[in-house]
Amino acid sequence: MAPLRAIRCGTLFDGTGAPPARGAVVVVDGERIAAVGPAATTPLPAGAAVLDWSDRFVMPGLVDAHSHISIVPGDGDQIGQLRQEAVPQALRATANLRRDLASGTTTLRVMTEEHFLDVAVREAIAAGVIPGPRLLCGTRGITSSNGHGRAHSAFDGVDEIRRGVRENFQRGADHVKIFATGGVSSPGTTLNASVYSREEIRAAVEEALRAGKYAAAHAHGGPGLRLCVEEGVSTIEHAGLATDDDVALMKEHRAWLICTFAIFMHERGIEQGDGRNPAIMAKLAAARRTIAETFPRHLASGVRYASGTDGVHGAMPFELETLVRFGVSTADALLSGTRWAAEACRMDAEVGSVVPGKRADLIAIEGDPLAEIEALRRVRLVMKDGEIQDVIPNKHGTNG
Numbered sequence: 001m002a003p004l005r006a007i008r009c010g011t012l013f014d015g016t017g018a019p020p021a022r023g024a025v026v027v028v029d030g031e032r033i034a035a036v037g038p039a040a041t042t043p044l045p046a047g048a049a050v051l052d053w054s055d056r057f058v059m060p061g062l063v064d065a066h067s068h069i070s071i072v073p074g075d076g077d078q079i080g081q082l083r084q085e086a087v088p089q090a091l092r093a094t095a096n097l098r099r100d101l102a103s104g105t106t107t108l109r110v111m112t113e114e115h116f117l118d119v120a121v122r123e124a125i126a127a128g129v130i131p132g133p134r135l136l137c138g139t140r141g142i143t144s145s146n147g148h149g150r151a152h153s154a155f156d157g158v159d160e161i162r163r164g165v166r167e168n169f170q171r172g173a174d175h176v177k178i179f180a181t182g183g184v185s186s187p188g189t190t191l192n193a194s195v196y197s198r199e200e201i202r203a204a205v206e207e208a209l210r211a212g213k214y215a216a217a218h219a220h221g222g223p224g225l226r227l228c229v230e231e232g233v234s235t236i237e238h239a240g241l242a243t244d245d246d247v248a249l250m251k252e253h254r255a256w257l258i259c260t261f262a263i264f265m266h267e268r269g270i271e272q273g274d275g276r277n278p279a280i281m282a283k284l285a286a287a288r289r290t291i292a293e294t295f296p297r298h299l300a301s302g303v304r305y306a307s308g309t310d311g312v313h314g315a316m317p318f319e320l321e322t323l324v325r326f327g328v329s330t331a332d333a334l335l336s337g338t339r340w341a342a343e344a345c346r347m348d349a350e351v352g353s354v355v356p357g358k359r360a361d362l363i364a365i366e367g368d369p370l371a372e373i374e375a376l377r378r379v380r381l382v383m384k385d386g387e388i389q390d391v392i393p394n395k396h397g398t399n400g
């Protein structure tokens, strides 16, 4: 029989938009939330084990809307890492995902891997073989022969793209990831040129929609970004060079802006891995300047946004701190890493807020991230699917 638990929360931030509640109770039945309410009016069910988190700030488990499982950006040459054999990649992934989970991430959207590694790892986590967040898998990236993100796989022309997307779904992908523009960590690519034609982007989106899924696109700006938005891509990743007009177009089409600050700005990001490569570092410096100048406006524009670490494992606190630095309220920053990210990843029926019926993904924090966002670095307990996870926060490196 599924265990019944009642959690006494010091403060509950439920992710619905309601104000934080002092002294709330969350009842967990098996892997789902059964009831949420004030301690005074929420009966503890007979036989429920009581968990006392009354000195903690409790909130939904974090949803990392853009990451990778095998990559460690601080090791440099991310494409080289993706070109390795599956086994070394899988071994790195187990360590990376443990770190993500320990930092409070209970759901993580994978934005491409080779070897269909993410599907195998998703199943291993679901089966309890290794600890880790629940994974949403992109499998192979849809990139062109001369595109950013090209490791083993490349797809040129409408027909190859259709076949690639269909094969990805057949192997278990949850969404499609298109590489529409160049990237910071590949020196020879341009950040705002469109690698793909409109027809190629449309083919990827069509195949996703036909399968009942959606397309995401790596796009920094310019024609590549605009083509994706016009053709119905749901989430625009990075958008490091997006102009005000680009963001207005995204808003009009209800495309999500997925912010990935850590990869550009965190000390464990591209800087640590590729600091000796002057071509990459020049691109990185330019991207940092542009982001610091434009994102405060983008985030205040009304465009829908959510957060992801892009492989800087354990860095969700840094992501949300950067939002606050760019003028976002602490409450909205927490939403960007929970409910909004769940909506962007189409998982909001299951995760992202603490309401009856959803999966019991909860984290317990020492301190109050609404008062001081850095408190998010002090995650003390992680519950996923109603089970307290056997990870020791901060054991594998400091959160953030």
Ligand SMILES: [Zn+2]
Pocket: 066, 067, 068, 111, 310
């Ligand atoms: Zn990425």
